[in-house]
Amino acid sequence: MTKNETVYLTGFMGAGKTTSGKLLAEKLNISFKDLDVLIQEQTGKTIPDIFAEEGEKGFREREYEALKMVSGSEAVVATGGGIVETPEARDLLSKSCCFYLSVPFEELFERIEGDETRPIALLEKPKLQKRYEKRLPFYESCGKTIDCASLTPDQLSEELVKILQDARSSCGK
Numbered sequence: 770m771t772k773n774e775t776v777y778l779t780g781f782m783g784a785g786k787t788t789s790g791k792l793l794a795e796k797l798n799i800s801f802k803d804l805d806v807l808i809q810e811q812t813g814k815t816i817p818d819i820f821a822e823e824g825e826k827g828f829r830e831r832e833y834e835a836l837k838m839v840s841g842s843e844a845v846v847a848t849g850g851g852i853v854e855t856p857e858a859r860d861l862l863s864k865s866c867c868f869y870l871s872v873p874f875e876e877l878f879e880r881i882e883g884d885e886t887r888p889i890a891l892l893e894k895p896k897l898q899k900r901y902e903k904r905l906p907f908y909e910s911c912g913k914t915i916d917c918a919s920l921t922p923d924q925l926s927e928e929l930v931k932i933l934q935d936a937r938s939s940c941g942k
């Protein structure tokens with residue numbers, strides 16, 4: 770990891786980007802930024818309100834703007850699970866230090882089922898699984914895959930610290 774590098778975490782809803790990202794930033798002693806939090810601060814609206822008022826398309830535009838704003842800062846950035854649906858965001862992430870937190874769908878579903886703070890999580894299960902499958906190749910192409918199924922947030926963040934410390938080039942991609 771080089772100085773001023775932005776470390777991005779991607780993966781489906783529930784993968785632990787927010788939870789493990791905070792721990793990783795603490796361990797690296799750099800700041801932590803969560804795109805969903807930034808968007809809510811900038812708009813003064815909740816994520817469900819933005820989806821209701823501006824649609825998913827409006828939310829994606831705001832999400833990409835937030836991504837560009839944080840890029841280049843020395844920070845761990847938790848993205849939202851749908852960021853890879855925006856081609857320009859994929860382009861930015863694939864050129865950056867980015868990790869894909871990979872967790873099987875069934876485990877994710879248990880973590881997020883019925884979560885009203887995540888509008889996409891309220892889709893019927895087969896539709897949600899389709900989203901997951903559609904996004905998989907995008908996650909894989911943007912970041913280094915970390916198999917997190919059996920890792921606690923602490924173990925996961927520790928694993929990322931090791932990879933970042935060992936990496937001679939940007940995050941070992």
Ligand SMILES: Nc1ncnc2c1ncn2[C@@H]1O[C@H](COP(=O)(O)OP(=O)(O)O)[C@@H](O)[C@H]1O
Nearest residue numbers: 781782783784785786787788789880920921922
């Ligand atoms: N490694 C993990 N093992 C088990 N549960 C986890 C893990 N990481 C996160 N969780 C739980 O899953 C839910 C979603 O976590 P969160 O960090 O918000 O995910 P994301 O930001 O990727 O959507 C939370 O209830 C959190 O406590």
Ligand SMILES: O=C(O)C1=C[C@@H](OP(=O)(O)O)[C@@H](O)[C@H](O)C1
Nearest residue numbers: 781782783849850851887888889
């Ligand atoms: O997968 C998605 O489309 C979304 C994921 C959410 O972030 P998390 O992945 O942190 O839940 C949030 O950006 C929004 O609800 C949409």
Ligand SMILES: [Mg+2]
Nearest residue numbers: 786787847848
């Ligand atoms: Mg999150």
